[in-house]
Amino acid sequence: MSVSVPGPIPGDDCWRIEQATRASVIIDADAYFRHARAAMLKAKQRIMLIGWDFDARITLIREDEADDGAPVIIGDFISWLVDRNPDLEIYLLRWDIGAMKSMIRPTNLVTTLKWMWHPRVTVKLDSHHPPAASHHQKIVVIDDCFAFCGGIDMTADRWDSRHHRDEDPGRHHPDGSAYGPWHDATTALQGPVAVALGDHARARWKGAGGEELAPILGEHDCWPDALPVQFRDVEIAIARTAPAMDDQDELIEIERLYCHQIAAARRCIYAESQYFASRRIAEAIAARLGEADGPDIVIINPTEADGWLEQQAMDTARARLFEALKARDPHGRLRIYHPFTVRGAPIYVHAKILIVDDRLIRVGSSNMNNRSMRLDTECDVCIDMALPGNAGHSKDHGAVILGIRDELIAEHLDLPPERVATVIAERGLIAGIEELRGKPGRTLRPYVTPDLNDVQAWLADNEILDPEGPGEMLEPIHERGLFRRMRSAAGRLNLLAHRPDTAED
Template sequence: MSVEKNFVANSEWWAPTDFPVREMQRLAFLIDGRTTMLEMCHRFLSAKETIYIASWGLTPDMPMVRGKHHRAGEDGTPDQEVLLSWLRDKGMSESDLRFWQKCEVLSVVNVLGYAVAKGVDVRILLWDTLKVPFQAGRKQVKEALEAVGVQCVLDDSQLTIEHPIASLHQKAITVDGQIAFVGGIDLMTEADGDHDRWDTKGHVYNNILRTRKDGKLSYGWHDMHVTFEGPAVADVEANFCQRWNALHLRRDANFSEPLQPSSPEDQQPSNQVEKIQMQVVRTIPRNTYTFALEDGIATIMDVYQRAFARAQRSIYLENQYFWRRTYLGLETPLVSLPTEVMEQLFTSLAEALNRGVTVTMLLPDNPNVGRDFTDDGLKLLWERAPEAVAAGKLQVYTLASSLQQEETVYYRPIYIHAKIAIVDDQWVTIGSANLNNRGMRDDAEINVALYHPTMARGLRMLLLAEHLGLADEDTLFRVVQTMGRTDPSEHLQKMDSDLQQEWQRLEHLLGEPEAAMDLLIQQAQSNIQAVKERRVLSGHIVPYIRRDLAQEYDINVDAASGWLDHLNDKDTPLNEQSSDDISEEQSIEASAS
């Protein structure tokens, strides 16, 4: 596609430092944990040489594959044979398939242990933190992994006078130097089993596959990863090797076995496939690692600034935070510090609004910390672009699920953890970096930025179709599979007739950003009325309500936990009929055909 080739020559979109722009041969969007972990699991089991994982948190006994994707039926049954055929099409060997079938729980530790037993070199860099957010303490995680032969190193490089409360937040994986995963999803749950990163696209309220250890329901979790093949895999691997080597050299001056990344020259795409221009971008705080001591690396901030400056029509954002000030541990912006880099980013976003760009944002109603900081950031946009706000150019939403049992309707927030930006349906960034001081300056982060109009527009449509409830899981699953092939533009035109008809329907509803925005506005208004009348929601879109604007909605908003968590008198009892999302399970058969 000539537009992509022309784009490579235009340096105004790309960060000029750190890793270069690469021509990629395959890239697939992995929306939500179920799709992401399914892809990771079969890649781990099929690995031949290496698996390198850089992670913020990890729960060894967390099941990566659940329900009918693990076992669709008894041996020899049609459903099970369809599943096995689908996995074979993904390249799994017969021995790997036997493990898949016989392993009682495809947990992180079981899957990685199997890879080690095959002779794969599995290494993990795990953030070493004073306060442990994941299920087992960091030493217990390390011990559980090392018990099956994984080399797990606790990385405490952030524990300096300059960065005492920073984190090593990257979520990046390479397999055999040929396949990479980058995004917002860690293979983990929280300490009590809540905030389980594994979730379906339907975010079913009472999915018993996501039950906490205490028997209660885990919050829905919306997140995203991207997987790709091609020269940029070497850049993701180089990031891991740089961190691994710097950490070992700091601890042992005689360290003499540095890891060497694969070469990007070995992974050049064929001239016969459609190229996808992509750049790996990072935040590495200064004086954290020896490879970026003096100035650090801030190419994530750089590409965000460049994209916002070039936006002409639309900016779509999903993020966990939206802070202009530095959070210091107290839930009030009054006790905080100004953040220069975020002031710059907010200025760029306000300037885009003032020149007529439509900005749509999805933020969690109940972030783990700093909801008032997000409100503070939104207020600043209101103040700097009042005419744009009055014209409806800025729309902010959150996600919720609902369930009716007998006469009672229950509501819950869906935790938005994705870190996504789509500009003008052309440029995309996905990764680990939040829109706050930590993501842009103070934490170690990794994103990818790419330019491909077909895939950018398709991603926006897939996300909105999920959030608005416009397509079932079968359709979304199959379209994601299609977009993950080479030549995505051609494949989107060659779907089977049923899927093509569904995709055309979504294009009619969501293809134009302005029309899609109208649907978001309508559903948010309809759903806030449904809440007041105690009715089941349509889709998942509801307004994000700033606490200072709560009276306009006649809704009580808590400064720390928002409004959705306070609508129920008690937790919902489990409904055993919701053990899995049937429509998504049917996608196995559809995608195998």
């Protein structure tokens, strides 16, 4: 049965709870890049760009849509902004290792050198992380009164529309070559929650060796004119991950928030994630699968991770965890699906979304893998109707939350959201998707566990490429592993039940 959870608690499963005077969820980078450009055009004093990656060559909107005199290529756009406004300063912070490859590209290098000579554009590479960790947050803060926070980096290969067409002229690398369909998400936030994200961004900047920045005082309207407002005067929780280091404590707010929210679900959990490889999230799901009246759980993943190394780490762990959870799912309440285009091409899922009932929606940078729980830096935001400040809006905002979920499923199934909402309301989440997904064209297909060779299985079991934290990277191999905590705790998931001939994983 579900656990009564009062909502996020600062100091436990979130950092701060702040009000948003306006908030919206933005799906896919076509909309995000357009709205980000519009918001930055309203900046008066400071823009902070915090990212895993950044590519100065990408276009934010098409050339024929630029009727404001501003450039469409982001590198030129940033230079244009500071040249136009003598009071504006721009700070760009990105993960140091991830920056190396893109920084050496001629166009990026020229733009970066140009910025280095500009007194009001400052670029910094953030090396304040353990070995093998990354800075994975994707945050934009404008004048400490407006922010974007989610899973979309301003880099190449991210742009796509919600149509996810098989061939789209806008979906190409800066060199003109095409890339495949891509699904992503972020949030737009105005008000005190943006002030808090400004505090976080400035702390990240200082931790990376930058100067201490004073907060921006005063407030003005940076909300993009074309962006519909989905939530008004709503409390939002901010949750983070940060690894333990000599000069900082470990932050596991995101991990705790996932576990608490899975435990609180009554009817259904809908998630989109680039990976499904976290043993702690698997434990939380396992605890719900045996319940007679437990929730339906649907996870939308890409067919495979992006890159050979990630496939060895994440796809093999997903296969092991999914098979183990199936063995503990007597009621058939867990599904993993993959989205496909009209012609059957897989759509890469990069979004990080969790929606529980009509109670909460969270969007951020964290994936359902071990790295996001304890090793990389992450930042998620969550609107939860269980927060006291949201009680008066629970009916209206709950309907918005369900509407976002049904629109996401409708996007994947290429169906009207109204039909999706009606069928799921009548049949339930899994039965509804099963009824709707069988048509030709763009659709969702169920995950099929691949055969794992011995090397892949060993890599998955021992978390060689997806460590849970900086300490685990130093542990002996025999003391770590995908199943180590699960096999030792009474009442937890018995992940070795289907491998009786194996004494140690």
